[in-house]
Amino acid sequence: xxxxxxNGARLNDTLQSTSSQWGAIPDSPGMxxxxxxxxxKLARDWLIGECExxxxxxxxxxxxxxxxxxxxxxxxxxxxxxxxxxDTQPAGGRYDGIxxxxxxxxxxxxxxxRGAETHCPVALIDWTNEEGARFPxxxxxxxxxxxxxxxxxxxxxxxxxxxxxxxxxxLARAGYLGETACxxxxxxxxxxxxxHIEQGPVLEEKGLAVGVVTGVQGMxxxxxxxxxxxxxxxxxPMTKRSDALATASRLITAVNDAARSSPEMxxxxxxxxxxxxxxxxxxxxIPAGVTFIIDVRARNDDAVSSLSTDxxxxxxxxxxxxxxxxxxxxxxxxxxxxxxxSKFHPDCIAAVRGAAVDEVGAEQVDEMMSRAGHDSAWTxxxxxxxxxxxxxxxxxSHNPHEYTSPEHCALGGQVLLQAxxxxxxxxxxxxxxxx
Amino acid sequence: xxxxxxNGARLNDTLQSTSSQWGAIPDSPGMxxxxxxxxxKLARDWLIGECExxxxxxxxxxxxxxxxxxxxxxxxxxxxxxxxxxDTQPAGGRYDGIxxxxxxxxxxxxxxxRGAETHCPVALIDWTNEEGARFPxxxxxxxxxxxxxxxxxxxxxxxxxxxxxxxxxxLARAGYLGETACxxxxxxxxxxxxxHIEQGPVLEEKGLAVGVVTGVQGMxxxxxxxxxxxxxxxxxPMTKRSDALATASRLITAVNDAARSSPEMxxxxxxxxxxxxxxxxxxxxIPAGVTFIIDVRARNDDAVSSLSTDxxxxxxxxxxxxxxxxxxxxxxxxxxxxxxxSKFHPDCIAAVRGAAVDEVGAEQVDEMMSRAGHDSAWTxxxxxxxxxxxxxxxxxSHNPHEYTSPEHCALGGQVLLQAxxxxxxxxxxxxxxxx
Numbered sequence: 001x002x003x004x005x006x007n008g009a010r011l012n013d014t015l016q017s018t019s020s021q022w023g024a025i026p027d028s029p030g031m032x033x034x035x036x037x038x039x040x041k042l043a044r045d046w047l048i049g050e051c052e053x054x055x056x057x058x059x060x061x062x063x064x065x066x067x068x069x070x071x072x073x074x075x076x077x078x079x080x081x082x083x084x085x086x087d088t089q090p091a092g093g094r095y096d097g098i099x100x101x102x103x104x105x106x107x108x109x110x111x112x113x114r115g116a117e118t119h120c121p122v123a124l125i126d127w128t129n130e131e132g133a134r135f136p137x138x139x140x141x142x143x144x145x146x147x148x149x150x151x152x153x154x155x156x157x158x159x160x161x162x163x164x165x166x167x168x169x170x171l172a173r174a175g176y177l178g179e180t181a182c183x184x185x186x187x188x189x190x191x192x193x194x195x196h197i198e199q200g201p202v203l204e205e206k207g208l209a210v211g212v213v214t215g216v217q218g219m220x221x222x223x224x225x226x227x228x229x230x231x232x233x234x235x236x237p238m239t240k241r242s243d244a245l246a247t248a249s250r251l252i253t254a255v256n257d258a259a260r261s262s263p264e265m266x267x268x269x270x271x272x273x274x275x276x277x278x279x280x281x282x283x284x285x286i287p288a289g290v291t292f293i294i295d296v297r298a299r300n301d302d303a304v305s306s307l308s309t310d311x312x313x314x315x316x317x318x319x320x321x322x323x324x325x326x327x328x329x330x331x332x333x334x335x336x337x338x339x340x341x342s343k344f345h346p347d348c349i350a351a352v353r354g355a356a357v358d359e360v361g362a363e364q365v366d367e368m369m370s371r372a373g374h375d376s377a378w379t380x381x382x383x384x385x386x387x388x389x390x391x392x393x394x395x396x397s398h399n400p401h402e403y404t405s406p407e408h409c410a411l412g413g414q415v416l417l418q419a420x421x422x423x424x425x426x427x428x429x430x431x432x433x434x435x
Numbered sequence: 436x437x438x439x440x441x442n443g444a445r446l447n448d449t450l451q452s453t454s455s456q457w458g459a460i461p462d463s464p465g466m467x468x469x470x471x472x473x474x475x476k477l478a479r480d481w482l483i484g485e486c487e488x489x490x491x492x493x494x495x496x497x498x499x500x501x502x503x504x505x506x507x508x509x510x511x512x513x514x515x516x517x518x519x520x521x522d523t524q525p526a527g528g529r530y531d532g533i534x535x536x537x538x539x540x541x542x543x544x545x546x547x548x549r550g551a552e553t554h555c556p557v558a559l560i561d562w563t564n565e566e567g568a569r570f571p572x573x574x575x576x577x578x579x580x581x582x583x584x585x586x587x588x589x590x591x592x593x594x595x596x597x598x599x600x601x602x603x604x605x606l607a608r609a610g611y612l613g614e615t616a617c618x619x620x621x622x623x624x625x626x627x628x629x630x631h632i633e634q635g636p637v638l639e640e641k642g643l644a645v646g647v648v649t650g651v652q653g654m655x656x657x658x659x660x661x662x663x664x665x666x667x668x669x670x671x672p673m674t675k676r677s678d679a680l681a682t683a684s685r686l687i688t689a690v691n692d693a694a695r696s697s698p699e700m701x702x703x704x705x706x707x708x709x710x711x712x713x714x715x716x717x718x719x720x721i722p723a724g725v726t727f728i729i730d731v732r733a734r735n736d737d738a739v740s741s742l743s744t745d746x747x748x749x750x751x752x753x754x755x756x757x758x759x760x761x762x763x764x765x766x767x768x769x770x771x772x773x774x775x776x777s778k779f780h781p782d783c784i785a786a787v788r789g790a791a792v793d794e795v796g797a798e799q800v801d802e803m804m805s806r807a808g809h810d811s812a813w814t815x816x817x818x819x820x821x822x823x824x825x826x827x828x829x830x831x832s833h834n835p836h837e838y839t840s841p842e843h844c845a846l847g848g849q850v851l852l853q854a855x856x857x858x859x860x861x862x863x864x865x866x867x868x869x870x
Contacts, residue, residue, distance in 0.1 A: 131719065246688070264674065274721065284730060397666070
């Protein structure tokens with residue numbers, strides 16, 4: 001089994017051709033494959049067809065997560081999962097998430113064509129709405145599956161996209177409102193492995209080929225609602241205004257100032273406002289309502305708390321100064337959710353490290369923490385989990401120019417398959433008991 | 436003719452009942468009657484029916500402006516216009532614009548039922564898209580009619596609302612893409628009178644009942660486009676970000692700071708950002724593009740220039756600091772348009788003052804400048820123009836709680852009719868020649 005090698009050319013061909021076909025941004029290398037959009041639905045339909053042609057049994061759960069399971073020899077074992085996501089940001093790239101699912105498919109193809117028999121079943125998983133770009137709430141469906149996510153099933157089903165479409169309706173319309181329980185206790189895994197691009201500059205800067213991911217940094221999101229008073233832009237004196245957008249701009253500036261004052265990564269944190277919505281949109285009206293979302297991330301939960309505290313302390317100063325200037329605007333945190341720091345399982349970390357070192361040697365492999373959230377962060381709460389990173393050119397991601405070389409994509413796929421096989425071998429020996 | 440009195444109760448009844456019927460915001464005193472919306476179309480259809488029942492000939496021009504003309508005795512005279520608008524802000528009130536049109540209708544009703552004969556024809560005018568709330572560009576259609584507006588006919592027809600609907604299509608769908616030339620040289624007026632609520636606090640604070648408007652302050656709008664670079668909110672260090680929303684927030688703060696530093700009104704100016712649009716809307720993506728509109732107003736064109744210069748000087752400092760922080764964001768002014776200061780005609784001002792003093796006595800009347808833009812600002816460029824202000828409670832406008840008492844509404848309607856009749860008398864005597 002250790003001799004099994006994936007077909008790197010086939011992996012890269014499939015990655016590129018399916019990206020071109022479903023969700024490519026015209027005249028750009030980028031992708032817009034929002035969760036449960038028509039492009040995502042067609043990519044999902046194709047994926048299920050491919051997996052079933054390899055003899056896998058496919059099931060879709062209540063959140064639209066796809067599980068394609070290749071049987072193993074042991075009747076008492078749950079599948080070893082190889083999961084990631086196929087949805088993208090509105091202007092994302094071809095590798096974030098997509099590579100992990102395509103590599104899992106390539107692993108299944110390799111096992112199938114070589115007639116390999118594993119001890120545990122092996123499953124490909126496509127997690128729904130990982131980006132949270134269409135339905136607010138990143139890593140939403142793996143969060144539901146783990147029972148530890150930001151919101152339970154019913155709340156996620158009720159989440160609406162910017163056009164007001166509820167997620168449950170989007171699932172039903174796409175044909176992905178499945179009946180399998182979205183619950184790790186009912187539809188479980190022995191372990192979860194995920195290949196992903198790094199989305200940061202560390203591997204490239206250090207000249208490394210593979211990152212053995214030991215965990216995911218902590219993250220927290222705050223939805224902030226600023227309220228003021230509508231008024232005429234020409235007749236309302238500056239001292240009698242309660243301008244929600246002016247106050248929101250000062251608060252967003254404070255978020256940016258706080259993050260810039262935080263120590264540089266990897267020690268410090270980052271904070272971003274990527275979503276802003278003004279209730280009104282008229283050049284002659286003073287805005288009375290603005291909503292924005294703050295994204296705070298740092299290496300551990302303490303650092304997240306520390307940066308968050310700095311942000312809200314700065315908010316207090318902004319609001320005091322606004323009051324002094326005659327403004328009666330107010331703000332409230334409408335919703336807080338997050339992803340506490342994650343620690344991956346030593347068995348999975350060891351399997352990934354072993355597979356990576358076998359492939360490229362120890363000098364091109366190092367352990368690292370993920371700065372981005374991943375479905376694996378949620379799976380790690382309930383089943384042994386590990387991740388493999390391959391380099392991102394320039395560290396760029398969530399951008400059409402996100403790029404990982406074909407060689408690194410193929411390498412990642414090979415390490416994914418071998419990490420799963422190493423883990424499976426320990427299961428077959430009984431070193432790792434049934435979960 | 437000086438004995439003619441409008442029916443104030445009928446004016447107030449019609450004002451309230453039509454507002455309740457077409458465009459009322461549920462459970463609110465406010466209005467959302469966006470230009471050429473279904474509510475606006477129904478209000479227009481009703482208005483034309485009312486005017487035709489009074490024996491007026493109605494015509495609709497290429498911008499949807501409605502002219503309802505009651506004939507006069509002199510064949511060589513163009514109509515004396517009584518114009519305003521029936522569209523509102525998305526969360527506006529029942530008086531801004533609507534009062535002026537309803538008072539004009541009440542004046543026509545009064546002339547009709549008393550069988551009054553005027554020298555000049557008298558016209559009611561409903562100007563299209565005065566608010567610029569649906570199709571960007573306030574006082575759009577009166578601007579086209581005057582030939583001095585921000586944009587000519589074809590450009591206005593091509594203007595799109597936030598749903599991408601072109602104004603020409605909206606006009607056609609509502610049945611208001613008329614064939615009459617939208618051009619004062621082809622469809623002219625002898626003069627233009629407009630009754631409007633003050634939208635500011637001056638009359639109320641001074642205990643006055645009528646403002647004789649002598650002109651409109653200068654205004655300028657700037658559409659600003661900020662560009663940056665998309666990136667992942669978790670993996671991109673703060674020093675490597677070009678965050679368009681962070682920069683835009685700093686620029687909007689600078690707009691607010693500049694206006695707060697300007698002298699208090701009436702000497703100083705005001706500046707507002709009422710429109711902001713972020714290209715992307717994902718909590719995990721650093722925004723790469725943001726557009727916002729700055730609205731600058733001050734008592735004259737020099738004061739507008741001075742405040743604008745201060746704003747853009749502050750922008751230079753913001754951009755320098757952003758570069759020092761590692762950001763490569765940039766901004767450009769994508770479009771600049773405006774309304775230079777307007778001066779109304781002495782004959783019209785005198786007619787308004789005379790009518791107001793007759794009604795309430797000199798101690799309750801004063802001259803003042805308008806701080807808001809009005810269709811009269813454009814008509815004043817090409818025909819003699821005057822305006823009447825009545826008090827706004829608390830100076831509040833562009834807000835559902837905008838309010839003017841029934842007594843002040845009726846008073847305004849009476850002054851409008853009598854100002855028109857005074858002006859008409861000077862025409863009949865030849866003191867004012869044909870335009």
